[in-house]
Amino acid sequence: MDPAEVRNEEIPQASHLALDIGGSLIKLVYFSRNDNSHTDDKEQRTLNEGLGVSSDGSCPILKGRLHFAKFETSKINDCLEFIRCYRLHLGGFQHHETPSNKIIIKATGGGAYKFANLFEEELGISLDKEDEMDCLVTGANFLLKEVQQEAFTYLDGHKEFVQIDHNDLYPYLLVKIGSGVSMIKVDGDGKFERVSGTNLGGGTFWGLGRLLTKCKSFDELLELSHQGNNRVVDMLVGDIYGGMDYSKIGLSATTIASSFGKAISDNKELEDYRSEDISRSLLRMISNNIGQVAYLNALRFGLKRIFFGGFFIRGHAYTMDTIAVAVHFWSKGEAKAMFLRHEGFLGALGTFMSYGKQSYEGLSVDQATQQFPMSLSHAGDKIYCPLSQDLNDSIECSVYATQHHS
Template identity: 50%
Template structure:
C-alpha cells in the first residue's frame, strides 16, 4: 500500500467471480475521495478512509463510520478537521481535497463546509447515493442483510449469501430519515422515487420531544423499549373483547393509536407514562410506513423491500413492527429486509462515487472488522463494523454447491452460545500470557497494550452475550476471527512465534529418521502410518484448551500423541481412500490446507505430501497468510521447506527442480477456513486440482465438515474439544479420516461452469465494476 491515501495494489488481480465475492472497491490512479458525508434533517453521517499503520494487521487501510446530530453540525465539522489534519500530518500532504456530500444539508451547509474545512465540496444526488450504497453492501458484504421478527425462535436471521444482480432487481428501498422516500430500483443505475411520506423519523422525534423529557432520539428509543403501548393504544380486544379472527386480527392488534387517551379523565392523562407514549407513537409511525411500503410493492409488483435510514438504528421494536406489517399485509409472502449499515447508505454512496474514467480503476477486496465496532445505540441488536482492505480474495473453484456454508455450528442454540463465549472468556488469559512473552522476545515493554487487548475482547464477548448476532451470525469462526483482529489491532503479531520456533527445530531434527523409517516400510503399510502421523501431529494445537495445558506442562510429544489419538468409529474410512488410490485414476494435483506448525506440518503433512509426490501427484501446500495461534504461515512454510530440501532429495527435486511441490498462501488469518474468501493465486492453481485435503479441527471440524467438492476430498483432524466431539458424535482425541469421492450432481456442474469463467477472466484480464 502507498503511504498516501491510495488503494493501489500493483500485482493485485481482483476478480469479480461470483455472487460470493467479497466487497469489490473502485480505485483511481489519482488521489481518490477520502470522505463521504450525508447530511440529513436529523443526522449527519460520515464515511471516511484511514490508513492502518500497524504492520501486523492484515490490511493497509479501512473505511470508518460515525454520525452526528445535524443541529450540532459544528461538532461534525470539528471532527472532519481532525481527520484532515491527521491525514496531512501522516502523509505530508497539504493538497486541497474533495469532500463528497449528499443529502439536503450538502446544499444547506455547502459554504460552511468549504470555508471551515478548506475543501472542495462536490454535492451528489441523494437518491443515487442511497442506491449506490445499498447495491454495494448487498452485492458484496456477506451477512449484511437480515430479517427480524420477535415471534420467531431466532428473531434475527441473516441472508447467507450476497445477492447477484439477477436476484436483486427489482427492489424497493424505503429510506426512513426525517421524512420518508420510497425508491424503486429496476436495474443497476436505473431508479425512480415512487412515493414517500412526511411521517418519518423527524415526526417521531418531534412528537416525543413535546410529550417526553428525552433529549436525544436514542433516549426516546430507550424509553419506547420499556413502554407498554396497550396503556395508550386502543386495541382490537378493547373493541371486540377478543380476536377479530374473520379478518385475521388478534386482540393485541392496534385499532387506534393513542385511542385510549381521550377516554381518560384530564387528571389521569397527566399520569400516562412517557415510556408508553413512546411505544405507541413508534408503532404508529412504523405501522403506517409498513403499510405504505407494501402497497407500493404491490402496485409495482416488487418482492424485495429494503428498509434503511437512521430511524431504524437496529431498534428491535421498530424492526419487529415493520416486519409484522409487511408480513401481515402480504400474508407472509414478503419479508422486510434490513441492513446492518442501514444509516450509512447515502454517505457510503457518496464516498463510492467515482470520478475519472472507470476503466482506469482497479479492484480490491474488503472485509469487515469488528474490533472497534459500536452498537448504533443502546437499544440496537446489531453493530456497525469497520471495513478493512483485503486484497486478492475470491471463491474457491472446487466447491460443488452454491449453498456452501463454512460453519459447522451456527451457535443459534443459547446453551451453545453460552458455552463457546464462556470458553473464549476463560482461555483469554492464555492469549494474554503469550502476548506478554511475545513482547519480551521482541524487546517491547507495553503491558498496557496487553491489558487493552484483554479488555477489548472481553467487552466484545459481553456484547455477544446480550446480542449474539450483533456482528453477524455467531459462530466459532467469528469468535476466533474477532480475537485475532483484537490482537493485531493492539500491535501484536505472531504471539506463538517462540513456541513455533522451538517445535519446528525439534521436528526438523526428527524428520530425517522418520522419513527413513517410512521408506523402509512395505508399500501397503505406508499410507496407514502416514495418516496416523498426520493425526498425531495435529494434536500439537495450542488453540485447543486441553492440549494447550498438556503442551505447556511438557506432557505431550510425538510418540505419546500417537498413542493418545484413537480412530473414530464414525468418521474413519481410510480403506476407501486407499482403494481410490489403488484402483482409481492417478490424482494429478492435490491441495492440502495445512494447520499447525512444528510436528504437525513437519512430521505429519510433509511426509504425507512426499508420499503423494512419489505416486506422481503434484502437491500444493496452502498455509495462512497471517499469523494466528500456532498455525503455520506461508512465510513459516517457505523456511521449513527450504530446510527440508537440504536433506531430502525427493522434496528438493519436487520443489526446486520440477515445480511439482508448490507453496501458496490462503489469504486467511484464522484457524478456520472460509472457502468463499481464498487468495486469487491459490484459486487459480487449484483449477486443475482433483484431490482436496483439509487438515485440522478449525478447518475440517469447526468449518467445512459438511463441505462438498466436485473432486475427491479428504478431511483429517482430531477432536480436541468435548463439545465438538459430542455434537458430531465422536469422542475426545478421536481422529477422523473422512474421504469422499467427487460430486457429480448439478451443483458440481455449476461449480465447473464457475471454474471455466474464472480461467477465462484470468486469461483475458477483463475486469468490471459497477456501482
C-alpha cells in the same frame, strides 16, 4: 473522548472522506490505510504484476478499512471539530486542490447545500455535491453485492441473514427511513425510480417525541420505548369488542385499532401518561405505517424483496419487529422485510463511491479481506452516537483506484 485530546498516534491515515448531511443526522464514511499498507517499490511491482496492473504503479492497491460516524445535524459544530481533530479532510488522495487552494470533499443530502458556506469558512472545504437518490441506491447496491451478511430478516426476535443472489438482486424496493421516508424501485446499477414516500418518518418520531415526552435525543426516546407499554395509550380491537377478536376479518384482540385512541376517553392530561408508554406507542404507530405503505408499493410493482434502511431503525429490535410484522400481515406471509447492517450509511457510502466517477475509474471491495464484526474506530466518543453493539463495525477492504489525468 474530547476531540481536542486526541493524540497524534491515534489519528488514522484517512482518505476519501464522504458526507451525507441530512435534516436530522450527518453521516460520515472515510477510508483509512492499514499500518502495513505501505510497500516498497519492489513489493509494489510484484503485487501489481500479480494483479495485471501496469508496471508504473498507476493502480495503487490500498488495504485498509471503511469507517463510519454520525452526528446530529443540530450539533454540526461537533462534526466539524471531529473532522478537524482527526484531519479527515487532509489525509490521503481523496481531495483535489482548486485554484484557490480549497479542498474538495464529496457530499450529498440537503445539508450539502445548506451548510456549504459553513464547511468552507471553518475547514476550507468546498463540498462537491452528489445527487442524494443516486448515492442512496449506489450505497445499497454496493452493500448488497460486496458485503457478506449485510441483509437480514428479523421477526419475533429471530434474526436470520439472507444470502443475496447477485444475479437475481433486481428489482427490489428500497425504503430509506430518515427524517421522512422515500421508497425507491431499484432495477439495476444507476436504474431506479422514486415511486412513493411518506412524511411520517424518523423526524416525526423524534419531533412528536420531544413535544410529548421532553426527551432531548432520538436515542433517549428509543431507550424509553424499551420500558413502555403501548396498550396503555393505544385503543385495541379488544377494547372495542369486549376483549374478543374480530376474527371474521382476521383481526386479533391485540391488534391496534387506533394509535393513541385511549386518550379520547381516559379523561387524563398529558402528564398523567408515562413517557415510556407514549414513546412505545409513537414508535409502533410510525413503524406500522411505514411497513404497510412499503408493502403496498411492493405489491403495486410485483416486488418480493423489500430492503429497509436509514437511521430511524438503529438496529432496534422493536422497530424491526414492528415493520416486519406489518409486511408479513399485509402480504399474508408472501413478502418479507429485510434490513441492512449498515442501514444508516447508504447515502454516505454512495457518496464515497462517487469518487470513482471522475478522478478514479473505480473503487471495489476485496471480499477475501472482509472480516465481521470489527471495531469502529474511536467508537464511544462523546461527540457522536455509536452504533448499536452488533452493528458497531468497520469494513476491512482493499481499495483499487486508477487515477485519470485529464
